Amino acid sequence: MPDPLFLLQSVFGYPAFRGPQEAIIDHVTAGGDALVLMPTGGGKSLCYQIPALARQQAGHGVTVVISPLIALMHDQVGALHEAGVAAAFLNSTLSGEEANAVEKRLQRGEITLLYAAPERITTPRFLAQLDALHALGQLGLFAIDEAHCVSQWGHDFRPEYRALTVLHERYASVPRMALTATADALTRADMVERLQLQGAQQFVSSFDRPNIRYAIVEKQNATTQLLRFIEREHASDAGIVYCQSRKRVEEIAQTLCGAGLRALPYHAGLDVAVRRANQDTFLREDGVVMVATIAFGMGIDKPDVRFVAHLDMPKNIEGYYQETGRAGRDGEPANAWMTYGLQDVVNQRRMIDESPAGEDFKQVMRGKLEALLALAEASDCRRVRLLGYFDESSAPCLNCDNCCNPPALWDGTEAARQLLSCIYRVQQHSGIGFGAGHIMDIVRGKKTEKVTQFGHEALSTFGVGAQFTELQLRGVVRQLIATGALAVNAQAFNTLELTAASRTVLKGEQPVRLRQGAEATAGSKSRTGKAALQSPAAAALDRTGQVRFAALKAWRAEVAREHKLPAYVIFHDATLAAMAALAPTTLADLQGVSGVGAKKLEAYGAELLRVCALPNP
Ligand code: ADP
Ligand code: ZN
Numbered sequence: 001m002p003d004p005l006f007l008l009q010s011v012f013g014y015p016a017f018r019g020p021q022e023a024i025i026d027h028v029t030a031g032g033d034a035l036v037l038m039p040t041g042g043g044k045s046l047c048y049q050i051p052a053l054a055r056q057q058a059g060h061g062v063t064v065v066i067s068p069l070i071a072l073m074h075d076q077v078g079a080l081h082e083a084g085v086a087a088a089f090l091n092s093t094l095s096g097e098e099a100n101a102v103e104k105r106l107q108r109g110e111i112t113l114l115y116a117a118p119e120r121i122t123t124p125r126f127l128a129q130l131d132a133l134h135a136l137g138q139l140g141l142f143a144i145d146e147a148h149c150v151s152q153w154g155h156d157f158r159p160e161y162r163a164l165t166v167l168h169e170r171y172a173s174v175p176r177m178a179l180t181a182t183a184d185a186l187t188r189a190d191m192v193e194r195l196q197l198q199g200a201q202q203f204v205s206s207f208d209r210p211n212i213r214y215a216i217v218e219k220q221n222a223t224t225q226l227l228r229f230i231e232r233e234h235a236s237d238a239g240i241v242y243c244q245s246r247k248r249v250e251e252i253a254q255t256l257c258g259a260g261l262r263a264l265p266y267h268a269g270l271d272v273a274v275r276r277a278n279q280d281t282f283l284r285e286d287g288v289v290m291v292a293t294i295a296f297g298m299g300i301d302k303p304d305v306r307f308v309a310h311l312d313m314p315k316n317i318e319g320y321y322q323e324t325g326r327a328g329r330d331g332e333p334a335n336a337w338m339t340y341g342l343q344d345v346v347n348q349r350r351m352i353d354e355s356p357a358g359e360d361f362k363q364v365m366r367g368k369l370e371a372l373l374a375l376a377e378a379s380d381c382r383r384v385r386l387l388g389y390f391d392e393s394s395a396p397c398l399n400c401d402n403c404c405n406p407p408a409l410w411d412g413t414e415a416a417r418q419l420l421s422c423i424y425r426v427q428q429h430s431g432i433g434f435g436a437g438h439i440m441d442i443v444r445g446k447k448t449e450k451v452t453q454f455g456h457e458a459l460s461t462f463g464v465g466a467q468f469t470e471l472q473l474r475g476v477v478r479q480l481i482a483t484g485a486l487a488v489n490a491q492a493f494n495t496l497e498l499t500a501a502s503r504t505v506l507k508g509e510q511p512v513r514l515r516q517g518a519e520a521t522a523g524s525k526s527r528t529g530k531a532a533l534q535s536p537a538a539a540a541l542d543r544t545g546q547v548r549f550a551a552l553k554a555w556r557a558e559v560a561r562e563h564k565l566p567a568y569v570i571f572h573d574a575t576l577a578a579m580a581a582l583a584p585t586t587l588a589d590l591q592g593v594s595g596v597g598a599k600k601l602e603a604y605g606a607e608l609l610r611v612c613a614l615p616n617p
Contacts, residue, residue: 013597033200041329048143061138069299084599089115118160147178151190215401219341237306244312253291266292303330313344316368350490373482408516422461433495549580
């Protein structure tokens with residue numbers, strides 16, 4: 001078998017393996033099955049690309065990569081071509097003629113990596129192709145990317161993935177590996193069962209993304225908060241803003257454009273051509289903000305996304321972690337920022353309650369939502385909680401909002417008791433439930449029209465909490481819902497209802513500790529300055545280095561345009577920054593730079609030396 005380290009260095013230009021890559025690659029190259037859990041940016045692609053090269057060279061044939069990401073296959077294959085690897089894809093974007101050509105190359109053994117969508121795997125035509133290869137012993141490996149899609153418990157269930165059982169049934173002797181960045185214990189177990197990977201070796205990496213700073217802020221005026229966040233920390237950076245609805249995506253994209261940012265919308269309601277154009281712009285140009293629903297992002301491997309913002313709360317921690325994980329794949333500092341408010345809680349509860357799913361399923365989903373709510377309300381380290389959710393223990397990270405600016409806490413026990421007993425009295429008095437706004441008005445002693453209409457100022461709880469602000473009470477309501485001590489009835493106008501768990505709070509047996517609301521902390525400046533987010537490699541360059549870096553980037557942009565590929569596929573920023581610092585004068589100098597493999601050296605070496613020489617007098 002060819003040496004994996006030699007392949008890493010000569011083909012991809014990287015000096016050493018990262019973390020568990022070597023163990024995984026050795027295992028799979030030798031023909032073992034594997035389940036790989038590695039965070040986004042951890043380097044999963046090489047875990048099947050290097051075995052693909054090694055197995056092909058050893059005469060075992062092609063590696064078939066199953067990926068749901070048709071829109072990205074072109075770039076993935078393009079990146080491999082740049083590195084001199086024979087790769088191709090088969091999907092619905094190809095014409096019949098193009099597909100035929102790929103099939104011919106496949107049968108001639110000219111392809112090392114073939115990317116295909118799961119729905120293609122089960123077509124008779126494709127199966128016939130695989131059968132033919134199999135008969136010749138030329139099916140080397142199946143790599144199932146985004147493998148969590150096979151599980152309905154995951155956040156991105158794709159029914160087409162279920163058909164992948166055909167792989168182990170029909171080609172039992174061909175090694176299989178499944179890869180994913182996000183799967184909690186339940187999803188993981190389901191994945192193993194669905195893909196029949198009980199015998200596979202499991203490689204579970206730490207899920208930590210230490211370069212991402214997590215912050216969750218209380219929602220007040222979300223749009224203004226978002227604008228302030230971007231202006232303060234990410235004025236010219238690429239980022240993704242997630243919103244819940246298509247309508248909101250459109251509005252926010254417009255607002256950001258109005259504020260002078262380059263923002264584009266992305267959601268499933270847009271024309272396919274528009275979606276593709278916007279995605280291409282985001283991938284190919286610098287400093288674009290993508291405002292999107294969760295329809296956007298899976299498989300987006302743009303390394304320099306500097307922030308991911310959530311204007312609305314996602315469904316669960318897996319979704320949140322997957323989406324925020326799209327920031328900072330290059331390992332440089334990045335921000336994950338979310339605004340979250342009572343309405344988010346109510347909306348998510350309602351979506352679960354109103355979904356047509358069975359009660360068992362809803363119960364699981366409620367549990368997952370509660371875990372996310374607890375994260376949002378937490379006053380201790382966000383990362384400890386996030387990793388804890390994936391069964392990983394850790395120490396406070398010193399790189400999240402709560403670690404950097406420990407929130408002041410206040411004792412909301414009394415306010416919580418007042419709210420709960422008010423809900424009880426109102427129900428008793430009027431025989432119906434009411435929403436959070438009205439309940440808070442009663443507790444604070446506000447004589448609104450509605451209060452008068454229902455005679456609620458006569459209640460003993462009217463005005464008992466006059467000393468609390470509305471913001472404080474909102475925080476208490478949210479926390480009570482998050483901990484299950486209060487329920488929102490989505491079937492009855494989002495009215496608040498007591499639960500079995502309300503009793504301990506009512507009796508004062510369970511203290512309620514809350515983060516001091518934004519009122520108290522609004523003035524406090526974030527500690528991340530713009531400087532902290534600049535790439536260290538680029539920031540460390542001297543004046544000439546900066547000029548050289550800029551020249552290299554301009555050169556790269558031109559090459560990328562010519563090759564119809566995103567710039568980072570040609571070279572990463574970090575690679576260009578290293579060149580700018582080194583000021584190479586010979587091909588041998590260049591060869592030592594991380595990210596410069598043999599093919600790229602051959603294709604671009606001379607030009608790079610010319611560009612690097614420019615700024616020097
Ligand atoms: P994932 O699929 O796990 O999210 P990728 O495979 O896209 O991650 O890898 C993330 C980035 O890290 C890529 O730009 C890749 O080129 C780079 N990378 C992966 N492995 C190594 C390595 N051993 N040395 C240097 N860079 C690496
Ligand atoms: Zn922390």
